Amino acid sequence: MNGNTKYHLNGADRFQLFFDSVARKNTGVGNVIRAVVTLNGQVSETDFRKNISLNEAISFLTGISLRKNWYSALFYFEPKTVSPDTEKFIDFHAQENSEEALQLALTRDCNLITGSSVHIDVIYYQDKTHIVFSVNHTLMDYAGMENLLGSVFADQVVIQRPEEKGPAKSFFVKFRETVEATFFVAARTAWNMRRLSVKSAKCKAAFEKLEFTIAETEKIKQAASLEIGTNALSFYLGCSLFSFNRHNELLAGEKGIYFIAVPLARRPPEYKNVVLSNFHSYIYFHAKADEIKNVKDISRSFSGQMIMQARRKMPEKFSTLLDLFRFIPAPVYRAFIDLPTNGHAGSFAFSLLANSRLENKSFGDCHVVDVTHYAPVITPPGLNIVFHEFAGKLKIILSFDESRMTKNQAREFLQSIRENLIT
Numbered sequence: 001m002n003g004n005t006k007y008h009l010n011g012a013d014r015f016q017l018f019f020d021s022v023a024r025k026n027t028g029v030g031n032v033i034r035a036v037v038t039l040n041g042q043v044s045e046t047d048f049r050k051n052i053s054l055n056e057a058i059s060f061l062t063g064i065s066l067r068k069n070w071y072s073a074l075f076y077f078e079p080k081t082v083s084p085d086t087e088k089f090i091d092f093h094a095q096e097n098s099e100e101a102l103q104l105a106l107t108r109d110c111n112l113i114t115g116s117s118v119h120i121d122v123i124y125y126q127d128k129t130h131i132v133f134s135v136n137h138t139l140m141d142y143a144g145m146e147n148l149l150g151s152v153f154a155d156q157v158v159i160q161r162p163e164e165k166g167p168a169k170s171f172f173v174k175f176r177e178t179v180e181a182t183f184f185v186a187a188r189t190a191w192n193m194r195r196l197s198v199k200s201a202k203c204k205a206a207f208e209k210l211e212f213t214i215a216e217t218e219k220i221k222q223a224a225s226l227e228i229g230t231n232a233l234s235f236y237l238g239c240s241l242f243s244f245n246r247h248n249e250l251l252a253g254e255k256g257i258y259f260i261a262v263p264l265a266r267r268p269p270e271y272k273n274v275v276l277s278n279f280h281s282y283i284y285f286h287a288k289a290d291e292i293k294n295v296k297d298i299s300r301s302f303s304g305q306m307i308m309q310a311r312r313k314m315p316e317k318f319s320t321l322l323d324l325f326r327f328i329p330a331p332v333y334r335a336f337i338d339l340p341t342n343g344h345a346g347s348f349a350f351s352l353l354a355n356s357r358l359e360n361k362s363f364g365d366c367h368v369v370d371v372t373h374y375a376p377v378i379t380p381p382g383l384n385i386v387f388h389e390f391a392g393k394l395k396i397i398l399s400f401d402e403s404r405m406t407k408n409q410a411r412e413f414l415q416s417i418r419e420n421l422i423t
Contacts, residue, residue: 006067006076007161009138011322012278016137017066017075018333019378020112026379027203027401029109031137034374035145036102036130037153037358039366043129045092047364048122053086057151057275058118060160061139062089066112073329077276089116098125105132106374107205112136129366137376141278142353143267145373148275153361153368161276169320177317178324182336184314188286190257191342194245196382196404197252204402205377209395210414212422217394220421228296230303233352236387236421237262237285238299240350243416245292250405256289258347264315265354281315281322295420345380353388375399 009017020031052058062084064077093101105121117139121132135145150156169177212220224235241258244251267279285302292298309315325333356371374397375384382401387394396417398410405413 006078007064007276008074008076008164009326010277011319011324011326012141012280013138014075014326014333015322016278017112018330018337019376020136020138023376023378024109024111027205027377029107029205029377030111031376031378032108032110032134033137033140033142033145033376034106034135035133035149036105036370036372036374037133037149037368038370038372039129039131039363040369041127041129041366042124043122043131043363043366045094045122048131049086049090051152051363052090052120055151057148057158057160059084061118061135061148061275062116064117066138073327073333075326084116089118090120090122093121093123096123098123098130102130102132105134106207108132108134110134110136112138128369137278139277140275141263141265141267141280142351142373143265143279144275144277146354146357147273149356149358149371150361151275153358153363157273159271159274162271162274174320174324177320181314181317181321184312184317185284186340188284189259189340190253190255191344192253192255193257193259193341193344193347194251194253194255194289195344195347195380196250196401198404199406200403202403203379203382206400206402206407206410207374208398208400208407208410208414209372210418211393211395212418214392216422217389217392220394223421224299228299230299231306232387233262234302234306235295235299236352237302237350238295239417239420240385241285241287241347242292242295242298242420243413244348245289246416247409247413250409253344258285258287258289259341260285260348260350261346262350262352266315266319281319283309283315343380345378348381348383348385349375349378351375351384351386353386355389359391372397377401379404 016031024030063080065080067078068075101123108119110117110119117136119134123130147158151158224232228235261282261284263280264283266281285305353373358368358371361368371390373388375386377399379401382404384399386397400410
């Protein structure tokens with residue numbers, strides 16, 4: 001950030017900041033996105049520390065703090081008065097159990113107010129090195145994280161922050177689109193929607209991963225296009241909801257209505273290499289439990305819902321809603337977000353991520369052999385399902401709240417999705 005220039009949070013940033021407070025209140029860990037980069041070989045601690053200390057993107061992100069004037073609802077980032085110390089946001093785990101170190105890294109908090117907004121854990125395991133990047137989601141989206149990783153492992157030149165633009169629409173147009181987006185969402189939700197029920201009082205973030213072979217991944221893609229006749233997102237979400245609906249022992253909500261919000265990338269081309277800020281809106285999917293008969297039909301229903309929302313420009317209108325909501329006080333903001341779903345947020349969260357750009361990249365002589373992105377655990381709803389690929393292998397990552405789903409139940413759920421994808 002140049003000089004003392006402030007950068008005001010955009011609508012999507014403010015939305016993630018809201019969920020940061022929700023997550024930290026319920027689980028003790030905020031709205032933190034993570035990427036685990038696996039290298040073959042063991043990275044030199046000295047070389048890695050030097051690289052990070054010279055990385056302008058990381059210096060920038062760790063050198064800003066979140067602020068808000070008492071008389072305004074708008075939040076902004078501004079430079080800290082003290083330069084960041086790399087010793088405080090990098091941990092090396094050389095003599096520790098690698099599995100325990102990974103679990104610690106995956107639940108590490110990144111507090112914008114009292115701690116570092118970025119943290120890096122370097123974990124050594126046999127002949128590999130796992131490097132876990134944790135970043136508060138208010139700072140960036142998935143593409144921003146990929147840009148950050150690219151600056152470390154691919155010598156990618158990144159832009160620290162986007163330029164703030166003035167309003168392109170009149171207030172009347174923004175208000176009209178906000179009203180339309182509000183009613184659109186409200187019409188598809190329910191106060192008693194189907195969701196994970198609470199099993200215990202203690203919320204705890206946990207993670208499970210399932211990876212397919214290259215051959216299985218190709219088979220899944222062919223099934224989506226040839227047998228189901230939909231895009232990948234609709235097929236993956238259809239398989240996930242079909243499996244979710246079959247685990248009745250996990251669910252609450254008597255009306256049998258499912259509601260899922262899925263992030264949609266809306267990053268302008270000129271911001272392709274920017275690390276700071278979120279550039280996404282949402283598309284919304286809904287289904288009634290008694291209408292979910294098979295994967296094919298629900299997947300095609302979701303495909304139709306996507307097309308309808310694209311034609312009505314709903315993602316753009318929801319972005320307008322988020323932009324206007326930045327100006328309202330936090331209690332009113334919470335009321336607007338919670339009202340349509342009675343505070344349940346949704347049945348679960350879902351994302352299909354673009355492929356990582358770190359394939360065939362390296363750190364010195366250590367080549368990148370895997371990248372896995374982990375979503376935050378926001379409870380409610382307490383379940384986040386992420387699909388993405390690396391090196392031709394599809395993987396599914398569950399981020400879940402153990403007060404709503406045990407690890408064994410998470411593994412069973414993943415196997416159920418697997419069966420729907422490849423059979």
